[in-house]
Amino acid sequence: MGSVESRESSGSPHHELSAHEVVLLLETDPDRGLSGAEAGRRLKRFGLNVLPAAARAGFLRRVLRQFHHPLIYVLIAASVVTAILGEYVDSVVIFAVVLVNAAIGFVQESRAEVALESLRSMVRTRARVRRDGRERFVPSAEVVPGDLILLEAGDKVSADVRLVRVAGLRVDESALTGESVPVAKDQVALPAAVPVADRRNMAYSGTLTTAGSGAGITVATGAETELGQIHRLVGAAETLATPLTRKLARFSKVLTVVILALAAMTFAVGLLRGQEPVETLTAAVALAVGAIPEGLPAAVSITLAIGVRRMARRRAVIRRLPAIETLGSTTVVCSDKTGTLTENQMTVRVVWTVDGEYTVTGSGYGAEGKLSDRHGAVVTEATSHTLRWCLLAGVGCNDARLRQQRNEWLLVGDPTEAAMLAVAGKGGLGREEVEAAYPRVATIPFSSERQYMATLHQQRDSGGTVVLVKGGVERVVSMCRAEMCADGAVRPLDNNVVLSAATNLADRGLRVLATAMRPDGKSEEFGEQALDGGLVLTGLQAMLDPPRSAAAPAVRACRTAGIAVKMITGDHAATARAIARQLAVIGDDRDGQVLSGADLDALPADRFAEAVERAPVFARVSPEQKLRLVQTLQDRGHVVAVTGDGVNDAPALRQADIGVAMARGGTEVAKEAADMVLTDDNFATIEAAVEEGRGVFDNLTKFIVWTLPTNLAEGLVVLVAILLGTTLPLLPTQILWINMTTAVLLGLMLAFEPKEADIMRRPPRPPARPLLTAALAVRILLVAALLVGGTWWLFQWELAAGASTAEARTAALNLFVVVEAFYLFSCRSITRSAWRIGFFSNRWILVGVSVQALGQLAITYVPAMNIVFGTAPVGVDVWLRILAMGVAASAVVAVDKRLRKRLL
Template sequence: MPPLLHELSAEEIVIQLDTDPGKGLTGPEAQARSEKFGPNQLQQEKKESVWAILLRQLNSVIVWILAAAAVLSFFLGDIVEGYAILAVIFINAITGFVLEYSARQSMEALKKLDTNPGRVLRNGQVAEIPSEQITRGDILILEAGDLIPADASILNANQLEVDESALTGESIPSVKNKSPSEKDAPLGDQHNRLFKGTAITNGNAKAIVTGIGQDTELGKIATLVHESNRSATPLEKKLDALAKVLIWITIGLAALFLIVGLIRGEETEQLVITALALAIAAIPEGMSVVATIALAYGMLRLAKKKVIVKRLSAVETLGGTNVIFTDKTGTLTQNKITVHAVHLPAGDVKIRFNEKNALEVTHGDTELPGSEEFRQLAKVGALANNAQLQTEEGKEMGDPAEVALLLYAQAAGIDIPELHTHLPREAEKAFSSDTRIMATLHQSEGGYLIAVKGAVEEVSELCEWNDETDRNLEIGVSETMAADGLRTLAFAYRQTEQKPSDHFVEEAKLTYLGLIGFLDPPRREVTPALKACHGAGIKVIMVTGDHPTTSLNIARQVGLVGPEEQLVLTGKDLQSFHFSSEKDKEKMMACQVFARVNPAQKLDMIDFYQKQGNIVGMTGDGVNDAPALKKSDIGIAMGLRGTPVAAEAADMVLKDDSFSAIVYAIGQGRVIFENIRKFIIFLMSCNMSEIFVVTFAGFLNVGNPLLPLQILFINIVTDVFPALALGVGKENDKLMKSPPRDPKTPVLELKDWKNIVFYAMVMTASVLGIFWYGTHRLGLSQQEGNTVTFYALSLAQLLHVFNLYSGKKRFFFNEITKNKFIWLAILLCIVILIATYYVPFLRQILALRPLDIRSLELIVAAGVMPVLAIQVIHFIWPSR
């Protein structure tokens, strides 16, 4: 191919690429070209190496402090302890590596679920294939909303406009046509060229692929872009900051302990060992790793429900969402549109389709379907149409209303392939939000036929009327049908002997045919989902381009508003709104149904609610929704009927377009954040209990109840496994019955810190109490006291997990006791603790001594007493 493709005509490029523009490539041709030119995908970003992931586990404040502790141990001559701390560093690094690598693999699996197909001509049929399989010479079939999958030259275009901001930075869409561009035309002025990664905002086109993958303009840019640095999510940053604060506080406490001990004249080496134990006790091993796993596990759980979350940080934001802007069609309704009512000047009928797809009149004049007017209406509906009933994959393709029109025409006795053969299309005026009509020009035996469909207000204005009253009557009929929950389209036509100009719709008045009412019943699961939203403090607002009366009717049916609700605002109403006016603000906040709203107004509404301090979720499926999806805190794209542009702009993709999936996702977002909060409280209270045990024992001069190695072991075993189990819990009914969390609040609030200190104090009192009792009353040696304290604190921390259930639930039946991972974690930890006693090597490393029955009784008592004490206080003082 010559380098200046924009200078060539469409015909020249077709010859160069040896493709039949009417039939496209054959299967074998496409396969051969794919093997020759490779897949249509950009060069993959260089993956972070396995070694880089492993080394990152070693680059943290936690590891530095542990390394310093190991060096200090070697310096003091405690070789075993030094090697043990190095082993802990190694175990933590390997654990973090395995978990992060698994999370990365899971993310890659999720990305494969979120692919964008493209439509091409293959063997004369329109086929929808993965964009990676598109090759040079393929004929692309493109419509508004499509993300262009490859570089191409236009063969024909109808009112085609393309958003090329991704390449050129120009925000205004470029108007395209098939005429060759000037020789020195820059990228933004090449009006006959289409580029990979740009988006069609209006019209439709047929184009021939000239470049794929790295050979596209987007590919050339991609080769210049260096791999971006890995950035932490907001939650990871909060957790890292929290860990650093705790570490520095503890280092200060350890230093103070050391200084006070030196002033009191205590042995320096013992003071250093105790201070070292304090520093080790403070380190929250695995906190960031557990948080990442909790988020990634939540994403996988959502993926099983056909909810694809594209960013980890989006899971966190989901939990705080308190306003959802939702579309009507396909989200609150089934998006299974069928022709339900037909209105002609001669009469009205309501119809249904039987099992053989034949028309049956359910109400009205049974003779009307046999009339010429009825047949003409069906014919115009089939002509002003871009849908297909049978594709190569054997499925319907196109706008649901247009598919319904083809099924209606077929049932009315019209042979659709024969109709298109006898009335070939010459031109088209694509539907746009400005004109609100679609028109096609067809060649006929006696001249030309113009077929028009669209909103009744616009179509009727183009028609000839004996009296304006007749036109208003038709608009009134449309209003009545809309009040019954029907979506309406008006139809008109004109026949002429002379070929019309490019402005064939406005050239002369049309003949009005009538109205068709489409029924799109509400989804059954929407009503309970909306009820759940109301209970969770989430405000749901319908924002649609549909008719106000239809929108309000559906809102009543699904329970979005009450049966007597009358308030509905339109885009026209919003034009006169002043958001600084208190009266307009109140009206805006009171309204839950907005109709005939344009994209700019959606942005204004989202901005309005965000300024009120709300976290806004926005559902969308079209190109015009993309700005709003980006503007919202959580953009939610529809996977079934959504455009690639919408999916690209969104944070979340619903593969089944179900509103109940949004509610489920929000619920899971809350569960995930609550899980993270719980395991942080668990880790902090356990670590703080270790700090308190060592500190208070030192200040009270009752000996050293825990050795540094014992603290390390407790942190690795009894902290991490239960924390992981808490992080992947999936049940918590309470969360969707309370208002959403304020996003400005930190991970841990003041009441959480109070609870952490309280939990730690209770465990400390229990463990230090049995240590003192064992060494001073039962005559246990210092080493035996260490052993008892080690097992007692381990058991107390393991059982402490049962204190973290939510609300006023029963102790034996809550989201903690129903979490199977909790029981597995406890069982695993108990097995490991038993192994430390019976495996000589572990027993020697941890300096453990044999235990008698009295010691076992002390261990069990110290482990159980904190749970009992906390539960008694919880019963007496439930508000805390």
């Protein structure tokens, strides 16, 4: 039984071995399969055919992880100290902020990590196996190495299988390899170096059979399957912090150190000056609480949530809040081709006959579109006998079925056959019409050995029969002795002309099939030998999976915004090159700047990163290579967005700074591995996401630039009072009032700020750029200095004028809030004047300022609030001085904007 252990037991991969060698290696029977008893023993030995569950952190650990943040540590400490000092209201407010932030983080984390479970569920189906010589259905989890699995159209492959018998078997491997059309299978041994996408003698777990039938020996189950390899890649791929969270983490650490240093300095200076320890400790806590931007976590979450709501209206669902901002920082978009940049519906683009080439418009499987000749004139099947028989062969020699449901076409069968049905409909030939006039009598199914399909039909109008054929160009041409002309006459076939036309079409990235017919055939003459050399060529049909109409403008918009677009696909290089040209991802040069998976493997390690940076298109790429491409770009400092819809995309989606999955055509694995899901499967929606993401980052930056001067100034006011040994201009409760009310009523209104007009004409923010540039840091220090200087000036002015300490503190408190309100309008744009962006364009700010004004009147003139916050009523003259200070601050910031515009 040792030979059953693994694919390495023979020293060769299974696709390299003959079917007979695989049977011997796995000690099974190619006709009877395993015995029930042996299957039971192997199930115990190898385990269930399921992917291993990922270890997850427990509930308590995930809860505690939410408190692991420097600023949270400071807030918790401040809450404890204020409680010890008897300031219970302050303690409760501070701790409530901590709990809210932890709850938000816990909910986000609980929803983020479900990709592996979805991947495991992909193989939970039933498998048809032969055991003890009898067919039976068993749960796919109970399939074991050596089982003989039977496959028919519509079956999901439940394990990795080495095929031993096939009859026209085709398998849709798009979710695993990215191949856009089903792959024809055979049982011929292949070289060991053949990549997964080209292993015609294998069927892999999680793929779907679309046509024909076959049987194969199970060679790998569970984690040993190709799907299992991807599972390991998904598990190993690191879920990266977003640019925003990375910048906020660095910013928080620096801010924590500064706050603790200032608080310690305050406490030490107070003690050295002989002040009471409790009073000094209260001042130090007041400094710490004042300097910490308590509203920042809430502002981040609310701003991101508003971005999420805006994106939902633009057909994108955000699974992780920071993802919306990440797109705004993206420098490279790595897009899957099939179903993302393209329609994922094969479409005939050209019909070629000996009489000329016909262009086909429209996309997808619908009948919308037309055929036109080289002069632009619309044609139908009645225009030419050659065109009619070319289209008729595509319909009659066809097993696909199309069904329309809610404006969508559902396909059962091969996409290439569906494309031939659609183009015939555009030319005036419907399937029902053809089946009525030419009922099918017999079929020679397609196989990779034959490379063609043939059908025998009765002709109702003449009573005779006709043979229709479609298949690979070279094979069909070799079976033809003549070609049909427009009037229905036949003439000797010119092979060179046909093959040259086919080559030209293939060079344009089109998949080309030839059609032929044999009139007045006899049913007894219908066979492979009878057909060879007796056919009449009717034409060529060239097709591709067309680009989405909105994809090319979206690619151009990304380039305008400074974002590189790279196309990564499992499809062939020629197809990838053709689509990339149509989308303007690459230029018109023939070389096309396309790297294949084989090219990547051949690159020396020292040239790999540079080649990845320069190349815009990667074809025939495996999941491991796609993951490596993403990691390489990230290592070069890029913020990478990856789009995809298949199982093969899941590792890269998870590794990316932001993974973008398709909702309609995507697998559940891709959706769960992604940070964002596009409900319309449209690459163009990414352009909208980039715009929203940049708007979110702008608004977060504006909030930080607005809130930090206040926090810094509050801390400095306390520190200056301790250094001078004078009365505090602001009490801890007054500082808490300023922080909590202004953050909610003023600062959060910036989350509703409309996007600025030039947002998509800017280059992406360099990933290495800090959250606050030097120019913004200078502005923050400037406004903080104005607040500190203005507060001390007004506080001392009021005391010198005979005001009480409570009245002087009330004046200082209101000065803080009023200057913040004036500064809020300046922060609506980092570089432009508030008047230039429209005073009323964000009405929420006007609402917030109005409510804040009512709050300031209440804390100033309502007796109960005077008692709680230590305030007192002030006169009109005080308000005039406060307003003058607000106007002065706005003027200073306006001058700073003008002088530093290029640095911002």
